[in-house]
Amino acid sequence: MDAIKRVLLVGGTHGNELIGIHLVRKFEHRPTLVARSSFETLTLLGNPRAIEKGSRYIDKDLNRCFDFQAIQQKQQGHLYEIQRAREISQKFGSGGQLPVDLIVDQHSTTANAGIMLILDSLDTFTLKLVAYLNAINPDIKIYSSAKSGRKRDSLRSITNYRICIEVGPLAHGTLQSELFQQTEALVYGTLDYVERYNNGSTISLEKQSLTLYNYIGMVDYPRNQIGDIQATIHPQRQYQDYKAMNPGDPMFLTFDGGTITYQGDTTVYPIFINEAAYYEKGIAMVLTEKQNYTNRHFG
Amino acid sequence: MDAIKRVLLVGGTHGNELIGIHLVRKFEHRPTLVARSSFETLTLLGNPRAIEKGSRYIDKDLNRCFDFQAIQQKQQGHLYEIQRAREISQKFGSGGQLPVDLIVDQHSTTANAGIMLILDSLDTFTLKLVAYLNAINPDIKIYSSAKSGRKRDSLRSITNYRICIEVGPLAHGTLQSELFQQTEALVYGTLDYVERYNNGSTISLEKQSLTLYNYIGMVDYPRNQIGDIQATIHPQRQYQDYKAMNPGDPMFLTFDGGTITYQGDTTVYPIFINEAAYYEKGIAMVLTEKQNYTNRHFG
Numbered sequence: 319m320d321a322i323k324r325v326l327l328v329g330g331t332h333g334n335e336l337i338g339i340h341l342v343r344k345f346e347h348r349p350t351l352v353a354r355s356s357f358e359t360l361t362l363l364g365n366p367r368a369i370e371k372g373s374r375y376i377d378k379d380l381n382r383c384f385d386f387q388a389i390q391q392k393q394q395g396h397l398y399e400i401q402r403a404r405e406i407s408q409k410f411g412s413g414g415q416l417p418v419d420l421i422v423d424q425h426s427t428t429a430n431a432g433i434m435l436i437l438d439s440l441d442t443f444t445l446k447l448v449a450y451l452n453a454i455n456p457d458i459k460i461y462s463s464a465k466s467g468r469k470r471d472s473l474r475s476i477t478n479y480r481i482c483i484e485v486g487p488l489a490h491g492t493l494q495s496e497l498f499q500q501t502e503a504l505v506y507g508t509l510d511y512v513e514r515y516n517n518g519s520t521i522s523l524e525k526q527s528l529t530l531y532n533y534i535g536m537v538d539y540p541r542n543q544i545g546d547i548q549a550t551i552h553p554q555r556q557y558q559d560y561k562a563m564n565p566g567d568p569m570f571l572t573f574d575g576g577t578i579t580y581q582g583d584t585t586v587y588p589i590f591i592n593e594a595a596y597y598e599k600g601i602a603m604v605l606t607e608k609q610n611y612t613n614r615h616f617g
Numbered sequence: 618m619d620a621i622k623r624v625l626l627v628g629g630t631h632g633n634e635l636i637g638i639h640l641v642r643k644f645e646h647r648p649t650l651v652a653r654s655s656f657e658t659l660t661l662l663g664n665p666r667a668i669e670k671g672s673r674y675i676d677k678d679l680n681r682c683f684d685f686q687a688i689q690q691k692q693q694g695h696l697y698e699i700q701r702a703r704e705i706s707q708k709f710g711s712g713g714q715l716p717v718d719l720i721v722d723q724h725s726t727t728a729n730a731g732i733m734l735i736l737d738s739l740d741t742f743t744l745k746l747v748a749y750l751n752a753i754n755p756d757i758k759i760y761s762s763a764k765s766g767r768k769r770d771s772l773r774s775i776t777n778y779r780i781c782i783e784v785g786p787l788a789h790g791t792l793q794s795e796l797f798q799q800t801e802a803l804v805y806g807t808l809d810y811v812e813r814y815n816n817g818s819t820i821s822l823e824k825q826s827l828t829l830y831n832y833i834g835m836v837d838y839p840r841n842q843i844g845d846i847q848a849t850i851h852p853q854r855q856y857q858d859y860k861a862m863n864p865g866d867p868m869f870l871t872f873d874g875g876t877i878t879y880q881g882d883t884t885v886y887p888i889f890i891n892e893a894a895y896y897e898k899g900i901a902m903v904l905t906e907k908q909n910y911t912n913r914h915f916g
Contacts, residue, residue, distance in 0.1 A: 340845075487788070489727035489787075489789060489891075490788060490893065491893030492727055492893045492896070493850070494850075495849040495851065547792070550792040550793060550794040550797055551794070573643050595790070
């Protein structure tokens with residue numbers, strides 16, 4: 319693989335996820351913080367109109383607008399976020415004016431994500447980057463959405479290499495100092511890794527192992543015939559992201575006090591539990607399976 | 618004072634505060650839960666279009682739309698929420714089709730409110746109601762917004778008696794089982810009190826005392842010249858609602874890591890710390906002073 323020539327730091331893909339927005343503004347105000355010698359660092363506020371409004375999006379979730387073939391079939395070309403997606407793709411995508419090699423997209427979630435890195439593909443560059451960041455901060459959780467379709471329609475899908483930072487729990491529309499600082503540290507760590515990579519001095523990963531949470535499916539809330547939610551996340555499951563959920567474990571508590579249990583056959587590790595933006599998408603939690611990734615995978 | 622003839626239970630004054638919305642739907646589905654013998658109980662979803670959209674409001678915060686004189690001066694009559702406010706006022710206000718004597722408005726906040734009751738006036742009926750609820754649940758916090766102007770422009774301002782339930786911390790757009798159940802219990806407690814009141818059997822409050830948090834002012838985030846926020850709530854202040862803030866105590870942490878301290882002269886008790894909807898209103902926290910209210914105040 320060639321050297322990384324250009325990195326794009328993105329915030330505000332969702333207009334109400336404030337940490338990424340304010341970090342990008344900070345980087346734009348003090349570019350030396352993100353400048354490195356072997357590549358160019360660019361910044362982008364993904365959805366300016368939604369940022370202005372303080373909402374996730376105006377017409378459609380921008381982070382679901384980059385599968386242009388599907389968009390064309392749905393005849394959604396007039397939507398603001400579709401137009402914005404085209405602009406971003408034409409500027410930073412392959413063949414664009416300033417094609418970037420790596421995107422770092424900064425997000426937050428109301429789920430108890432802690433500090434999560436989302437990978438869409440398990441290529442060697444990305445795995446080594448993540449292993450490097452995980453060595454610096456062993457509390458990081460790593461979620462592979464490779465099987466979820468996100469690598470086709472997300473903003474970060476316009477480049478070959480990308481990483482999504484997802485921190486929580488954080489109410490949308492708010493800031494929190496620790497999560498702000500941890501996101502910032504991950505951005506610097508990523509830039510430092512790219513610098514090492516370009517200089518041929520990446521850390522040996524022979525003794526490194528990673529725990530991956532791999533996407534396997536989603537669970538919606540119990541709903542009535544007209545689609546109204548009928549339950550909350552069960553108190554024993556709320557905030558328990560990455561914790562094992564076994565067959566028979568409580569999953570929801572109905573508004574009348576009844577417990578609904580997990581009916582699957584295998585142990586799963588739910589994440590994105592009670593994410594606000596997923597209510598309308600019909601997702602109460604994302605189910606993952608846990609995988610230990612050892613150095614033999616790193617190639 | 619005459620008997621209470623009609624009580625209005627409101628949810629969804631803000632379309633992304635889900636607990637009140639789903640409680641109102643539950644009450645509409647099972648009206649016996651809120652029926653009492655001595656008065657009529659009605660329900661209302663305040664802002665249907667915002668509920669549909671999952672946002673706080675469409676054009677303007679509905680809970681700031683009921684000062685019709687001010688609205689006229691601002692020429693905002695075309696806004697959706699102004700029209701909705703007129704409908705609500707004409708239906709449930711004094712002189713309306715179904716005038717109500719008491720409104721219970723159910724809200725949630727991203728601040729660490731716990732279970733808070735907001736009073737706009739310190740009349741004897743309201744104080745005795747609150748003392749009754751506080752005796753059932755001693756963890757309740759009582760905030761008097763009498764000096765904040767909220768009694769002029771809020772939805773609940775259309776009646777003589779009203780109480781606002783505010784629970785948190787809860788990310789807007791999400792549910793949480795404990796806060797759902799505690800809100801529900803407060804609604805039932807309020808209805809039970811009104812039933813006792815109408816029947817002349819209110820509990821003696823001779824030995825009762827209340828702690829009130831009285832509005833005294835607001836503090837905005839530090840901002841730069843173009844209005845962009847430059848700091849988060851300080852980690853030592855985040856989630857510390859109702860805790861004393863003394864002169865010199867940390868209040869904000871700037872994005873560069875600097876601490877900004879409280880410069881006031883007296884001890885205050887901040888609430889609504891880091892409420893998402895208040896960023897656009899220029900409010901980082903609401904300052905209160907603590908007052909012990911003993912039975913001599915109850916008249």
